[in-house]
Amino acid sequence: MSIAVKVLSIGTVLVTFLFHSTASAQERERRSPPRKLTAHQAEVAAANYQKYCALCHGKDREGHANDHAPSLRSKSLMESGIAHQVLRPMQYGRKGTAMGGYLDEVGGPMTLDETWDLTYWLFEQAGYDRLKFSTNPVLGDVKRGEQVYQQQCANCHGVKGEGVNAPALMNQSALAHNTDEFIRHAIVNGRQDTPMQAYKDKLSEEDIDNITAFLRSKSLGWKAEKPILRALPEPADYIVNKDGDDPNFDLKDGMYVLSSDLNDALVAKKRMVLLDTRVTSVWQTAHIEGSIPFPYYADLDETVRGIPKDVQIVAYCSCPRAAADYTINKLRDRGYTRTAVLWEGIFGWMHQGFPVQRGEIEGVND
Ligand code: HEC
Ligand code: HEC
Numbered sequence: 001m002s003i004a005v006k007v008l009s010i011g012t013v014l015v016t017f018l019f020h021s022t023a024s025a026q027e028r029e030r031r032s033p034p035r036k037l038t039a040h041q042a043e044v045a046a047a048n049y050q051k052y053c054a055l056c057h058g059k060d061r062e063g064h065a066n067d068h069a070p071s072l073r074s075k076s077l078m079e080s081g082i083a084h085q086v087l088r089p090m091q092y093g094r095k096g097t098a099m100g101g102y103l104d105e106v107g108g109p110m111t112l113d114e115t116w117d118l119t120y121w122l123f124e125q126a127g128y129d130r131l132k133f134s135t136n137p138v139l140g141d142v143k144r145g146e147q148v149y150q151q152q153c154a155n156c157h158g159v160k161g162e163g164v165n166a167p168a169l170m171n172q173s174a175l176a177h178n179t180d181e182f183i184r185h186a187i188v189n190g191r192q193d194t195p196m197q198a199y200k201d202k203l204s205e206e207d208i209d210n211i212t213a214f215l216r217s218k219s220l221g222w223k224a225e226k227p228i229l230r231a232l233p234e235p236a237d238y239i240v241n242k243d244g245d246d247p248n249f250d251l252k253d254g255m256y257v258l259s260s261d262l263n264d265a266l267v268a269k270k271r272m273v274l275l276d277t278r279v280t281s282v283w284q285t286a287h288i289e290g291s292i293p294f295p296y297y298a299d300l301d302e303t304v305r306g307i308p309k310d311v312q313i314v315a316y317c318s319c320p321r322a323a324a325d326y327t328i329n330k331l332r333d334r335g336y337t338r339t340a341v342l343w344e345g346i347f348g349w350m351h352q353g354f355p356v357q358r359g360e361i362e363g364v365n366d
Contacts, residue, residue: 035120045121048114051297052102052279055322061125063194066322067098068165076189078126080182081133087119088177093281095173096347097163098319100279107229107284109297133181138212145214148207156195161218166196169215176222184212227284228360233292235306240290244271247312249340255328256321256343257314263354266290273307275315277323278346286356288316288346296323300330313339320345 037045050059056069063071071077072086091108093101102108103115110118123130150159157163161170168174169183187208190198199208247270249257265272266289274291276283283293294303294315307313313336317323324341331339342349350356 035116037117037120037124041117042121042124044114045117048110048118049121052109053118055296055326056098056319061122067319068163068167069098070167071191071194072122073126074191074194075126075128076186076191078123079128079131080185081131081179083116083119083123085177085179085182086122087115089173090118091115092173093279094168094171095285097168097171098317100282100318102279102281106225106227107281108279109295131185133179133185135179136181137216138180138184138209140206140209140211140213142210142214142217144207145210145212148203149211149214152199152203153211161215170218172220172222175215175219180212180216183215184208187211225361227281229284230359238273238292238306239271239308239311240266240274241269241271244269246270247272249312251340252343255325255341257340259342259344259349259352259354262314262342262349271311273311273313275313275324275327276346277315277317277327278319282318284359286346286350286358288349289355289357291316294327296326300334304331304334304336307336309336309338311338314342315339316342316346316349318346320348 049061053072054065056066057063057072058065058069061071061073063069063074077086089099090110091101091103092106093099100108102110104111149157153169155164156166157169158166162168163171186196187203188198188200190196203211247261247265247268249261249265251257272290274288275294276287276291277294277296279297280293280295283291287293296317313328313331315324315328321341321343324345328339328341344352346356
């Protein structure tokens with residue numbers, strides 16, 4: 001208890017210090033993006049968007065195609081502050097949500113330049129002038145903020161800000177990237193064409209400040225972690241329990257296997273191929289042992305080589321099924337009929353206490 005309190009207060013001091021040392025412009029001023037993409041960069045960024053992001057954020061950036069991924073074109077988001085608010089989630093992801101990191105440094109598929117270009121492409125597509133927010137803290141009554149939060153916000157964002165059908169507002173990586181004014185701007189204006197309404201006429205200015213201060217009080221600090229990247233499995237290692245029997249799953253809706261059934265089959269050393277269909281960086285962070293990185297955006301002609309057709313394939317993701325469904329449907333079209341999707345996804349699997357293999361972290365930058 002006392003340790004937790006201490007960590008919290010150090011975090012708060014650090015955050016406050018950062019805010020004061022970097023706070024420069026108090027006033028909001030309009031500014032345009034510093035980087036104009038060339039036609040070629042824009043073309044690559046548009047293709048990367050469709051390949052990597054459309055599955056959840058939608059073909060037209062409208063959001064909510066899967067797993068309540070936010071809109072990436074709402075005015076209030078795209079006019080909000082600095083490029084890092086889009087860049088950082090894209091690079092490092094939001095731990096514990098379906099949003100994984102796409103930067104090569106953490107095991108993702110995109111280079112640093114590609115992540116920058118995609119960020120500016122999103123700004124250009126949305127076409128709004130960006131507001132400049134100060135990094136000053138928004139001050140308020142944390143207790144009162146918590147009460148209003150629980151009444152007005154918890155049914156979508158979760159009692160602990162874990163996200164139910166809306167973003168996880170108390171997620172540490174989100175709190176690290178979202179400044180107080182960014183959060184307040186979202187509450188005041190809502191997010192256009194999404195379930196997030198504007199609260200400017202529904203709550204007093206003080207209460208909006210109070211909620212913002214309450215959310216900030218949950219921030220413990222966050223650092224970008226640099227994983228030690230594992231070698232990817234070779235085709236010879238794709239099948240787990242090569243000499244085992246077939247698991248003979250009883251599939252729900254002809255498609256889904258429950259975590260408990262998959263775990264039983266692994267314990268009983270049944271023969272299977274496990275596909276982790278998430279962005280590859282999160283396979284590096286934690287995966288079901290024996291699974292191979294098989295991201296939803298991979299070129300199937302490349303990746304299916306080495307996977308025999310007679311073996312039971314089980315795919316999983318964290319969204320909780322979107323990427324796995326997508327991949328398995330493509331495999332079924334290619335004649336892989338012995339295929340299934342893990343019903344609860346890997347977060348459900350972990351919540352039930354089943355084991356995962358975790359990656360190592362190297363130390364810290366940024
Ligand atoms: C009906 C469900 C619902 C309620 C109630 C709701 N929200 Fe939201 N909220 C959402 C959704 C959905 C999004 C994501 C919208 C998008 O961009 O697509 C969101 C986005 C946000 C964001 C932006 C997060 C980010 O990282 O960009 C903030 C901040 C926020 N909500 C705060 C609140 C607060 C504070 C309340 C209560 C006063 C509240 N919301 C009530 C559904 C809700
Ligand atoms: C598997 C689904 C999925 C994919 C694929 C995905 N995202 Fe996300 N993304 C999410 C979810 C879910 C969230 C919200 C997480 C939370 O905060 O609870 C999110 C949040 C974000 C945010 C923060 C938005 C905000 O309102 O604060 C950005 C920016 C973002 N994603 C960009 C991208 C980009 C760019 C790509 C492609 C390179 C991508 N995402 C791919 C699911 C996905």
